[in-house]
């Protein structure tokens with residue numbers, strides 16, 4: 217009963233190592249080495265090569281090594297078995313750290329003070345709003361969005377969230393669906409995006425949407441923070457919106473094409489912060505332990521947790 221580790225773009229070695237530690241009674245094999253296809257019961261995948269998982273006759277479960285499963289949906293030859301994604305406190309905490317860090321950076325003007333330091337300037341007047349004066353809107357109130365929203369509220373920000381279906385989160389204003397998107401955007405100074413990539417969310421972060429963000433906030437104009445997926449955003453619109461003041465700044469962890477091409481103006485734009493799709497890294501220790509627990513529960517006859525609906529796309 218083997219587990220196949222099928223990753224591209226990541227180093228497979230730490231994953232093979234951690235799975236061998238977590239599941240010492242199983243063969244853990246790499247997609248890069250020869251293996252017996254009939255022996256594979258489980259696959260742990262991050263962007264496996266499309267089509268490469270067809271013809272695994274005894275496959276039971278496909279595990280995504282990330283929270284997102286768009287890399288699975290993109291494979292037209294995906295075997296018809298349940299897909300389980302990462303829902304793990306370690307990954308959730310990392311994402312909330314990223315979101316809180318960058319919201320605080322925009323609140324406290326860290327770029328402004330870094331520029332002052334470089335210029336040897338001690339003090340220059342700057343409006344210093346409190347967190348309670350800044351309205352953060354979180355698009356996507358799933359596992360990651362709801363945790364980030366809660367932690368932003370603990371920091372004092374005025375937080376609201378938007379999701380596909382209606383959702384109640386204690387102490388937070390919530391909006392849902394197309395009908396309430398305008399009202400949500402109109403009360404948002406910092407837009408935090410933690411949506412999955414689906415046909416409905418693709419290119420949602422465009423000029424029309426940015427133009428609906430609040431223009432009367434205390435941080436000098438609307439700010440975009442996207443740590444969801446690059447395919448949610450139209451990068452040409454982000455750049456033109458930054459250039460004409462529709463957006464004041466953007467913090468981007470994900471991009472239409474990754475790695476971000478060297479020619480992209482996002483690299484050098486003075487009001488863009490680029491991070492390399494590592495807002496919430498999947499930690500091999502935490503994720504391999506979580507997948508091993510799923511396997512043990514499954515083999516004990518318990519129902520699967522964290523399985524996704526491939527038709528819905530997240």
Ligand code: NDP
Nearest residue numbers: 283284356357358359360379380381412416443444495496
């Ligand atoms: P979940 O599936 O738990 O939550 C998704 C949320 O998005 C839900 O609230 C859902 O609404 C909402 N949503 C989906 N489609 C729409 C829509 N059409 N309109 C409005 N809301 C919508 O996902 P997670 O929170 O675990 O993760 C979110 C995404 O973050 C992942 O899919 C992945 O792309 C990205 N990610 C990025 C990482 C990084 O390092 N940059 C790391 C990990 C994840 P509802 O509640 O109504 O279903």
Ligand code: OXD
Nearest residue numbers: 281282283284496498
């Ligand atoms: C994920 C990611 O989906 O790292 O977990 O992007």
